[in-house]
Amino acid sequence: MSELTTYRIKAIAKKELVEFVRDWRTIMAIIVIPLLMFPLLFILFPVLLESEAAELDALELTVIVQTDLMEPSLEQAIHNVSIQIVYEELPNLTVLSEPGEDLDRVRNLSVDAVLRFEQDNSTWNYAILHLSTSERSNEAWNRLLDALSTWESEEVERRIVDSGLDVNTTLDPLRWDGDVSQSDVATSGEQAGMLLSLFIPLVLAIWTYSSALQPSIDMTAGERERGTLEALLCLPCTRMELLLGKWVAVATITGVGVVLQICGLLFAIGYLASSSVIGLPELSVLTVALIVAAILLFAIMVVAIELALAMRSHSVKEAGSILAPMLLLIVFPALFTQVINLDGIESFWFAIPVVNILLALRELLMNRVIAEHILIWAGTSIVYAALAAYYASRQFNREDIVTSLS
């Protein structure tokens, strides 16, 4: 590559990046949101859930208990879960679950739930009428189940004691000896690698595609629509230089976005686990180099395809209509590779586009360096990336990329 070619590619990339940085909305979409997305999702969302749960816990609930004979210990168990009881006679029903005349008052929430309870020799039958679409009624249902479960356990223990048996040995005859976590021979680094292998390839794949979307469209169909492309095509730079310059710019933006999103993800996981459960994966220098190579090959392919398809489009709208649904071509394989068992995996999986890189990342994050797999995914990815780059260069060489400006 000549010095002038390199200079032009750098000038094109620099100009694109300067334009990108000057638009705060794009910065928000591609830099700030990826950085904050996982921390917000993993930290703020649980806080919201906790506050919602606390609100439910504070609810004063009233339940109708329909029974002919109430067990005092059950009454105490229901009081213990903060439920007010109003007693009524058990109606004449074939089965207790049948709503009968209670249907309306449960539906219109004049009561939170109705517990029906009757003794049948040495057992009890019960049913809880509730409205599953109401938070109050659901909460009443859950609290009643808790109370009934507690009471049932006490009743079982009482019967075991009455039979002259030991409660612990009868209910728990098989026990784990020692600390469960002690018995896992995987190191904390390997465990971290396993955990991260479930997140990082998915994030990388989806975010590489989606963060390249907007800049790819802006730098191609956007230029076409705004009428800046014609002036650019009159310059001494070749179309290949133009493609490479734009590719470098999109890849830089995408790379920064992906790295920031992974940082946000790691921060969130670390925060949730109080930095003790998840450690750093144990990766050799070779593994890290292979991970970087895999990401680079994937980015070359994805960015080239997006630039090519966006360049084919006559307008930003058309490019968006083509590229946005194509995200599914990344999402489905990405989700699919999460469930593929890596132990004894057949080699052909490492030759399938998109799937190959995602599987490679999973393997590498688990520090599994298998030469055969590496050769296959590296070889096929180079071929796919080259094909994508060739296709993109063909699109950039089309004469009609200027004609829609007429």
Place this chain on the structure above:
Amino acid sequence: MQPLLTLTSVSKSFGDLQALDRVDLDINAGEVVGLVGSNGAGKTTLLRLMAGVYTPTSGTVLLADGNPVTKMRQALGVVPESTGLYSRLTAWENIRYHSRMHGISDKDAWARTAKFAQHLDMVDSLGRHTKGFSRGMRQKTALLRALAHGPSILLLDEPTAGLDITSARTVRRLVHQLKNEGGTVIYSTHQLAEAEQVCDRIVIVHNGEVRADGSPEELLKSTNSTSLEDAYVALTKDTARQRQEDDEKEGRFTGMWRSFFTPKPPATPALEVNEDE
């Protein structure tokens, strides 16, 4: 004298449309050549062929040294109709970007830009983002951008279209100045009066053909006309074709889909015929 730019039997077609048909044209050094024609005549296609954006379907577009224009784009300065400025860059950044593509140092580009910016009254605007620029300022910035690398031929596609009187006059004055300095300018316009005022030579393009090529006096003489307008009308008597927007060249399915959702225009009422006439 060897022409700076030579077009030999240049034809250009887009699918079924013959945009240009066997055009022969020589552009000599120091000339201001006006390409005059109606919308859709082929002026922009001709300029794009000269700029190397299009490749001729047949024929050649060669510079004086025998190289095709695509090999020597440094020789050209182009102002397309759309100006093509980046709105998030300043005027100077737009100019500098193109100069860098031409391999010109920022220092040299600035020296030339500063010189012409004074003539165009643009010195104070060079540091401003072009987003808020008027059409005139955009056109002037595009001119500065095209001149910054010192081209030997300047291609201007309707440079005064949409400009106010003062801005249009400033642009014309700059062209005069370039001519006085020995520059070569190819100037596309559909205004005959402007062409007469600015150009040494007028090339009338109609329906993809060159109908006339000469000085204003030569055009008057060859058509026995008293005004250039009469000469133009005499040379372009056949109906001008409609401009073919390339956007309209869409796939068959796209065309069918669009027409399915496009209502037909209301029927034209039949004219009443007076039987007495």
